[in-house]
Amino acid sequence: MLFGVAEPELVDVVVVGLGVGGEEVAERLAEAGLNVVGVERDLVGGECPYWGCIPSKMMIRAANALAEARRVDGLAGTAQVEPDWAPVAKRIREEATDTWDDTVAAERFVGKGGRLVRGSGRLDGPRRVRVGDQVFEARHGVVLGTGTRPSVPPIDGLADTPYWTNHQAIEVEELPESLLVLGGGAIGLELAQVFVRFGVRVTVVEALDRVLAIEEPEASEVAAAALRADGVEIHTGVRAERVEHDGTRFTLRGGGAEFTADRLLVVTGRKAHLAELGLDTIGLDASLRYLPVDDRLHVTDHVWAVGDITGEGAFTHIAMYQAGIVIADILARARQAKAGADASGTSSVVGGAMGASSSLAASGSSGSAGTVPRADYRALPRVTFTDPEIGAVGLTEQQARERGINVQVGFTKLASSTRGWIHRVGDDGFIKLVADADQGVLIGATSAGPAGGEVLSALVVAVHAAVPLSQLRHMIYAYPTFHRAIETALRDLS
Numbered sequence: 001m002l003f004g005v006a007e008p009e010l011v012d013v014v015v016v017g018l019g020v021g022g023e024e025v026a027e028r029l030a031e032a033g034l035n036v037v038g039v040e041r042d043l044v045g046g047e048c049p050y051w052g053c054i055p056s057k058m059m060i061r062a063a064n065a066l067a068e069a070r071r072v073d074g075l076a077g078t079a080q081v082e083p084d085w086a087p088v089a090k091r092i093r094e095e096a097t098d099t100w101d102d103t104v105a106a107e108r109f110v111g112k113g114g115r116l117v118r119g120s121g122r123l124d125g126p127r128r129v130r131v132g133d134q135v136f137e138a139r140h141g142v143v144l145g146t147g148t149r150p151s152v153p154p155i156d157g158l159a160d161t162p163y164w165t166n167h168q169a170i171e172v173e174e175l176p177e178s179l180l181v182l183g184g185g186a187i188g189l190e191l192a193q194v195f196v197r198f199g200v201r202v203t204v205v206e207a208l209d210r211v212l213a214i215e216e217p218e219a220s221e222v223a224a225a226a227l228r229a230d231g232v233e234i235h236t237g238v239r240a241e242r243v244e245h246d247g248t249r250f251t252l253r254g255g256g257a258e259f260t261a262d263r264l265l266v267v268t269g270r271k272a273h274l275a276e277l278g279l280d281t282i283g284l285d286a287s288l289r290y291l292p293v294d295d296r297l298h299v300t301d302h303v304w305a306v307g308d309i310t311g312e313g314a315f316t317h318i319a320m321y322q323a324g325i326v327i328a329d330i331l332a333r334a335r336q337a338k339a340g341a342d343a344s345g346t347s348s349v350v351g352g353a354m355g356a357s358s359s360l361a362a363s364g365s366s367g368s369a370g371t372v373p374r375a376d377y378r379a380l381p382r383v384t385f386t387d388p389e390i391g392a393v394g395l396t397e398q399q400a401r402e403r404g405i406n407v408q409v410g411f412t413k414l415a416s417s418t419r420g421w422i423h424r425v426g427d428d429g430f431i432k433l434v435a436d437a438d439q440g441v442l443i444g445a446t447s448a449g450p451a452g453g454e455v456l457s458a459l460v461v462a463v464h465a466a467v468p469l470s471q472l473r474h475m476i477y478a479y480p481t482f483h484r485a486i487e488t489a490l491r492d493l494s
């Protein structure tokens with residue numbers, strides 16, 4: 001300590017935010033022998049395991065089991081279904097989240113050699129991070145993975161009400177009788193369908209003229225029809241103007257209509273909070289919506305970003321994909337630094353990380369900048385886990401046309417395929433293909449259906465590897481699968 005100012009502690013890497021992306025980077029670099037400080041102010045693991053992907057998919061698994069049981073009638077006899085939320089809440093509490101306790105994840109990181117610092121981290125100049133009174137100087141650099149929080153619209157009255165975000169919806173132990181869902185995107189639709197299948201009266205209010213508006217219009221139609229068939233009321237094109245809570249019930253007004261329910265779930269998108277990261281100390285504009293990164297995830301020379309804050313798609317698989325690139329980049333730099341220090345004979349004075357760097361060099365540790373390609377989002381897959389699932393990859397038809405591409409489109413309904421016909425009840429869905437006619441390859445596709453997310457994998461490979469249409473048309477599709485509909489859609493391309 002010099003005149004009350006903390007001396008920075010020298011480490012190899014500081015990772016701020018241990019969500020999906022940050023945790024992966026921090027764990028793998030620590031495992032490789034680097035001296036890594038991971039800073040987390042809430043739960044190690046972030047949104048996905050505690051309030052996102054995993055518990056929501058447990059809910060969906062349960063809700064789909066109910067829906068399948070209700071389909072027994074007419075197919076296989078009769079079935080009576082008595083929904084009960086208790087086992088779902090118990091599974092989320094005990095299996096998914098350890099009652100929102102991250103001890104296991106924290107110990108795993110520390111067990112791999114990482115150092116966990118609890119608190120809010122912010123940049124304090126190039127390569128420096130401050131957490132309360134502690135300051136760390138990162139020899140190789142800083143990785144930011146601070147994710148997003150719910151974006152709550154400035155609707156008159158809303159802030160004063162006890163509305164839910166995804167956190168309360170995931171933690172719920174007793175279901176309400178009725179639920180208003182503001183926002184008909186991925187979270188809104190997935191949770192609306194879960195709750196309606198457990199007997200909650202659900203109303204979705206969406207500002208745009210269709211739900212799931214970032215996907216193909218046909219996907220919006222299939223998803224809306226499926227939710228309506230389950231009993232969800234959907235109102236599109238409604239801008240919420242005012243929200244009130246009278247101590248018991250919510251009232252939402254907008255577009256000349258009024259909606260009431262016991263609970264209000266606000267799922268109108270997510271927002272990165274860059275202002276709190278000290279970006280000004282490295283000469284960056286903190287008023288940006290997302291952190292701009294290059295294809296190695298560099299924000300500046302010694303600062304990387306991963307996950308939702310990069311604005312490249314708010315998905316766990318994007319955060320993990322980006323983490324792989326950052327890990328390779330940092331390990332390559334660490335090896336270079338080690339080689340430079342060895343050559344100049346200074347390795348003995350570089351500090352505590354040298355032992356680690358030595359083991360890096362000796363083990364030829366996993367990943368190097370030379371072997372991991374740069375980030376490429378052309379074949380970005382996403383799946384909305386409604387029933388039917390809406391899987392999509394690459395560009396939609398409209399996005400492709402807006403880019404001036406010579407577009408061909410192929411479409412087929414699953415119900416008209418052999419497997420769809422066999423499946424009967426619950427066979428809603430389709431395959432839609434978007435091709436670049438000049439290049440003769442697929443550049444986008446949607447696979448909606450009972451296994452839409454799984455069928456998608458073939459289409460992701462086709463887009464990612466730019467497999468020529470002539471090859472896709474002349475390969476063998478197993479009979480009678482859902483994915484065989486891809487062959488039919490290929491024949492429809494025009």
Ligand SMILES: Cc1cc2nc3c(=O)[nH]c(=O)nc-3n(C[C@H](O)[C@H](O)[C@H](O)COP(=O)(O)OP(=O)(O)OC[C@H]3O[C@@H](n4cnc5c(N)ncnc54)[C@H](O)[C@@H]3O)c2cc1C
Nearest residue numbers: 017019020021041046047052053121147307308314315316
């Ligand atoms: C309900 C729901 C369902 C979802 N379902 C899916 C799905 O099925 N599939 C899918 O791919 N994606 C899904 N997602 C999205 C997925 O959860 C996110 O894309 C993913 O969690 C992003 O990871 P991340 O590492 O960027 O950030 P996060 O997971 O948001 O983690 C960021 C971490 O940083 C910490 N932090 C923030 N600021 C600081 C600071 N200054 N100092 C220290 N720590 C800080 C936070 O506490 C948090 O732990 C879902 C999201 C939600 C909300």
Ligand SMILES: NC(=O)c1ccc[n+]([C@@H]2O[C@H](COP(=O)([O-])OP(=O)(O)OC[C@H]3O[C@@H](n4cnc5c(N)ncnc54)[C@H](O)[C@@H]3O)[C@@H](O)[C@H]2O)c1
Nearest residue numbers: 153183184185186187188206207267268269314383384385
């Ligand atoms: N299965 C998955 O992979 C999955 C599941 C859930 C969430 N996620 C990720 O989480 C992110 C956030 O999900 P989300 O559903 O909150 O966001 P979203 O952006 O997907 O949808 C938000 C919806 O709210 C609407 N909206 C915005 N303001 C409104 C207003 N004032 N009134 C009415 N409607 C309004 C938007 O038009 C949009 O349709 C998604 O982008 C997605 O990447 C992924």
